[in-house]
Amino acid sequence: MGVEADMAIETKPFEILLAEDSPADAELVCEALKEHHINCSLRVVRDGAQAVTFIDSLDRDPKAPPLDRLLLDMHLPKRDGEEVLRRLRSTESYARTPVVVMTGFASSALPETGAGHAATVYFQKPSTLEEFMQLGSIVRRLLENNAATRRRQANDGGEV
């Protein structure tokens, strides 16, 4: 498959953090990523506090594997999605990491933190299976953009 061949350029799977309290939605996210054949190492946390702790630990440990993506549910227990996003953007290493912010039905106001940030995409959880699976293609598109960026960075580094 052409897509797999492209992906195969990357030797390592992508590091993705999923912050989602609903096991049913976490399962659907996995299904969507699988549906679009995304080679990833998915880490799932169930509340905002865990997400913040994880981000903090990555930030403190320079040897930790880099985080490629954050899939963030807005309505998290303990600390909400907005807070998690703010913490992520405040770190040096992950200020520009692409994030997919997932919202429930008809969320009236979007969080201000992500607004206008090029690396933030919103995804309103749909109520049909087909639409939900679209999440996979969104993540894939973000990864392809990012892969290109990484290659560019590697080439620039090589020349230096």
Next chain:
Amino acid sequence: MNRGSAEALTALVSRQAISDAVFRELVEALPVAIYMTDAQGRLTYFNAAAIKLSGRTPELGTDKWCVTWKLFLPDGTPLPHDQCPMAVALRGDDVPTGIECIAERPDGTRFWFMPSPAVLRDGEGRIIGGINLLMDITDRRNAEMEAKEQFRAIVDTTPECVKIVARDGTLLFMNPPGLGMIDASYAEAMAVKNVCDVIAPEDRERFRAFNEMVCSGQKGSLQFDIVGLKGKRHHMETHAAPLRHMDGSTVHLAVTHDITERKHAERVSLLLSAIVDSSDDAIISKDLDGVITSWNKSAERLFGYTAAEAIGQTVANLLIPEDRQEEEPNILALLRKGERVDHFDTVRRRKDGSLIDISLTISPVRNAQGVIIGASKIARDITESKRIQAKLVESEARFRQLADAMPQIVWTARPDGYVDYYNERWYEFTGIGRFAFGDASWEPILHPQDLQIARDTWYAAVHSGDPYNIECRFLDRRENRWRWFMGRAVPVRDAGESIVKWFGTYTDIDEQKQVEDQLRRANADLEQFAFSASHDLQEPLRSIKVYSELLTKRHSDKLSGEALKFMNFLRNGATRMEILVRDLLTYTQARRFDQPPEVTDANEALKTALANLSDAIASSGAAIKSGPLPSVAVNGTHLQQLFQNLIGNAIKYRSPERLPDVRLEAEQQTGYWVFSVADNGIGIDPKYKETIFGLFKRLHSSDEYSGTGIGLALCHRIVDRYHGRIWVESESGRGSIFRFTLPV
């Protein structure tokens, strides 16, 4: 002695009819100065009277006639000798008769004389000499002068206008007071071509006729107006007599009196008597003994006596009841001291013996010297006002009784805002003393936060005269807490629209206020709950839907036909519930919309609604027609939801027998628009026309027509939010017209 006499003498002398001696004796005896000259004018004879008159004895044959005199004309100019009458006569010229001259004697004294020269001729008619008779007219002239001076003195000192007018209207003379009346100098007056020019235009013709009459020799008098040279009007009264003028014509001599003041006084007096006659008050005058001297019509009406019956009677006898007889001496005593009696309320007796309440005002009347000579008395019938006053007292008592029976606090205030009355409730509630009135009397119990607004509202109302409502808190001293009151005040106006009183109430609305607050909070809680609930309900529904799909997709091969059917029911149920929850959310949000009012083009809102309904319109073959729609002050989403629900319903409840036909119209009324959505569908039984707007009210099973029973409730809620109205006109099977109103 005159010219005739001199000629007669001449004739006698020339004819020598009498002897020279006789002639001389005769002439000497005459009391008239006579002299004779030769043809050259040398004196040949003069008599004793001539010596006396001339003041010197002339030398015969040497002195010429009148050589010793200086001669003057009557106007005082010197008369040269060769011009004097004798010189003229000796030259053979005619000498005018009646000449009067003045001569100055050597001693400087002057006298008036009238010469009568005549010439003596010989047989051939040659002038051989002259004879002259000199009449001493000094006494006559002096008498004439005196009369003239007297006339002038009278004319100059009289304050009246004295004038002489010729028959043709020329002003011949006018004295200074007359000049004053026509605002002219003497020169200006004499320049007036015709005296009629200073007469008021409307009186000119009469004056002209009058002048004609006087100049024809009749005396008379006339009243007329003059305008003078500067247009200032005076009323004049003239008395005129014919006067023989120097030239022999008859002219008009008049003494004219300015009667402007008199006319004015006459008018004032007429006016005054008209007022007295037309007054509703009895106006009576009496002398200082109390004897009635005048009695107007109202006095007649009020007391029943005619003027003839009353005048000459004393007030005490005629009008004063027995028990009040002491009043009159007191009144008369005050009047004698020059004092007035003002609005003295008393009782008087009518002719028929009945008594009336009257109010008396009596003023002393003084004569021109300031001496009190009597009194004028105005009597007003106050029976009616007494009755009104009694009624007023009664109605005030009734008002207080009523006010005290009311559960509200009642107060009244004067037009200037001074509170002059509180009912019993006030004293019970506040415990404030019964004599605390006035502007600040209500302030001590007012909540400090409400004090300013209450003051501002009240004084603004006092200023503008507009009624007002206010809510404020008063301290309830029994419970030691603030209670809410609603205050209302209205001005009471008299027939002339002036405020005579403010009438106000305070109603205890504390409980109502608390219930309102609770209700508002409960409503807010309920809406918040509905919003959150419908929001949170979505999440599990989504899981049910998505997982039922996933299950069917992944495991359909492992599921029986029945299991697949059940899965279908499960998914349909979840879908319906999802719609229900979404509609419910829309419904709760219809009120939550806190956006400022915007102006929405209804045509745009309709376009969006039709786009959302495009599937339903296409599948049903519906025809939607709309007239021109206005812009309204309504949120765009709300308007679109109204159209979408009403048109959606029109299509959904279409008749199976015909294609849906929907018409939209908007009609402007004062302040709002009436929109209508008419269809040709199945219609609505009139008995349901109220219930259909209730939440979850459905007239059909979901098998017949799908729906959540929220659509019309949402429409009702939206229209309600804009203080509009929505209703339906319909009959079963004949289509429906939904109408709703929205603000312009």
